[in-house]
Amino acid sequence: MNLSEIGYRRVVVKLGTSVLTSGSKQLDKAHMVELARQMSALMKAGVEVVLCTSGAIAAGREHLGYPKLADTVANKQLLAAVGQSQLILAWSQLFSIYGLHVGQLLLTQADLHDRERYLNARDSLNALLNNGIIPIINENDAVATNEIKVGDNDNLSARAALLCHADLLILLTDQQGLFDSDPRSNPDAKLIKQVVNIDDSLRQLAGGAVSGLGTGGMATKLEAADIARRAGIEVVIASGHRRQVILNAVCKEDVGTHFTALENPLESRKQWILAGQAAKGKLVLDVGAIKAVTEKGRSLLSKGVVSVIGEFDRGTTLQLIDSDGRECARGISRYSAGDLNKIVGKHSDEIESLLGYDYGDAVVHRNDMVVL
Numbered sequence: 586m587n588l589s590e591i592g593y594r595r596v597v598v599k600l601g602t603s604v605l606t607s608g609s610k611q612l613d614k615a616h617m618v619e620l621a622r623q624m625s626a627l628m629k630a631g632v633e634v635v636l637c638t639s640g641a642i643a644a645g646r647e648h649l650g651y652p653k654l655a656d657t658v659a660n661k662q663l664l665a666a667v668g669q670s671q672l673i674l675a676w677s678q679l680f681s682i683y684g685l686h687v688g689q690l691l692l693t694q695a696d697l698h699d700r701e702r703y704l705n706a707r708d709s710l711n712a713l714l715n716n717g718i719i720p721i722i723n724e725n726d727a728v729a730t731n732e733i734k735v736g737d738n739d740n741l742s743a744r745a746a747l748l749c750h751a752d753l754l755i756l757l758t759d760q761q762g763l764f765d766s767d768p769r770s771n772p773d774a775k776l777i778k779q780v781v782n783i784d785d786s787l788r789q790l791a792g793g794a795v796s797g798l799g800t801g802g803m804a805t806k807l808e809a810a811d812i813a814r815r816a817g818i819e820v821v822i823a824s825g826h827r828r829q830v831i832l833n834a835v836c837k838e839d840v841g842t843h844f845t846a847l848e849n850p851l852e853s854r855k856q857w858i859l860a861g862q863a864a865k866g867k868l869v870l871d872v873g874a875i876k877a878v879t880e881k882g883r884s885l886l887s888k889g890v891v892s893v894i895g896e897f898d899r900g901t902t903l904q905l906i907d908s909d910g911r912e913c914a915r916g917i918s919r920y921s922a923g924d925l926n927k928i929v930g931k932h933s934d935e936i937e938s939l940l941g942y943d944y945g946d947a948v949v950h951r952n953d954m955v956v957l
């Protein structure tokens with residue numbers, strides 16, 4: 586393996602519950618050690634690895650002897666709180682076989698949404714990697730309510746890849762990659778080896794199916810792939826049980842589905858906008874505004890806003906959607922929902938007289954916006 590010729594410096598590996606449990610109800614440590622071996626080999630060859638691991642809830646169930654618990658958020662938090670310590674213990678022991686230390690980062694949406702916390706998380710990741718320690722990331726399920734949850738580890742791993750400026754994201758799951766329909770329900774489904782563009786027809790293929798203990802299925806993997814490739818990060822979706830899968834993916838061998846990265850990655854501030862999540866609010870845009878924003882690279886003005894959805898403060902990241910609810914851009918609002926409700930459809934010149942102040946003509950400035 587000549588990794589110096591490959592060119593990847595930093596790789597994020599995401600392991601789904603389906604991989605960690607091998608489809609059973611418990612952590613498959615025999616398989617985890619094999620994955621740790623491959624990641625350790627990369628670290629020793631000079632390729633830095635960040636591990637994004639699911640499996641806390643499954644590990645919690647196993648550790649407590651499969652208790653009968655109602656399917657509530659609080660009970661999932663209980664299972665994650667118990668299971669996360671088992672999970673990190675397992676990884677710490679398995680990597681120690683290869684002489685490597687691990688460091689744990691449990692993140693929530695809020696850590697990615699707030700610029701200062703985002704930069705702090707980035708510093709921690711870099712400090713670990715600069716010292717040859719493998720960062721192990723999971724969502725902080727025990728404290729995350731639905732509002733502050735990223736929600737699935739596919740998205741979390743993409744955001745982590747942006748955070749640490751990785752150049753490859755490997756999403757490992759229980760299928761060989763992305764198929765043209767769900768291989769669980771269609772045995773004739775065909776593997777898609779290369780994806781250059783992610784559009785609505787591709788999203789439809791991903792459907793909603795999820796393996797036994799997993800969250801999100803292929804749909805969240807596609808979302809993750811889209812976030813990463815926009816930031817100039819290549820993505821591979823492959824089977825976590827394929828022999829040498831991590832090493833082969835890093836050596837650019839033909840494994841699973843490969844997503845080409847966009848050539849002009851977004852600058853860092855736009856990456857941060859994409860790394861956070863537009864959780865709190867939406868603006869519905871008229872046709873002219875959609876065109877101005879998506880085709881002409883303009884800022885969004887109040888005149889082009891048809892309606893405001895949700896309650897939010899100034900400085901919140903919003904989804905900019907069309908009348909069918911399709912998201913066309915994401916950006917930071919210069920006005921609160923309350924203010925926006927007073928100025929929708931109005932000319933920018935009227936803002937000061939309507940509000941008694943103004944924060945500029947743009948409701949969402951183009952420097953604070955990512956067109957999707």
Ligand SMILES: Nc1ncnc2c1ncn2[C@@H]1O[C@H](COP(=O)(O)OP(=O)(O)O)[C@@H](O)[C@H]1O
Pocket residue numbers: 600601602603604639757758759760762763764765766767768769790791792793794795796797798799800801802803804
């Ligand atoms: N087009 C598709 N190609 C591959 N898998 C798909 C597709 N559509 C849905 N799936 C489902 O997605 C599942 C993997 O997602 P998930 O259960 O969340 O796994 P993980 O725990 O690895 O994140 C597969 O088992 C498969 O049934």
Ligand SMILES: N[C@@H](CCC(=O)OP(=O)(O)O)C(=O)O
Pocket residue numbers: 600601602603638639640641642643665723724726736737738739798799800801802
């Ligand atoms: N944070 C959760 C996993 C959430 C998740 O996205 O799971 P998966 O679809 O298996 O990657 C856990 O550790 O159990």
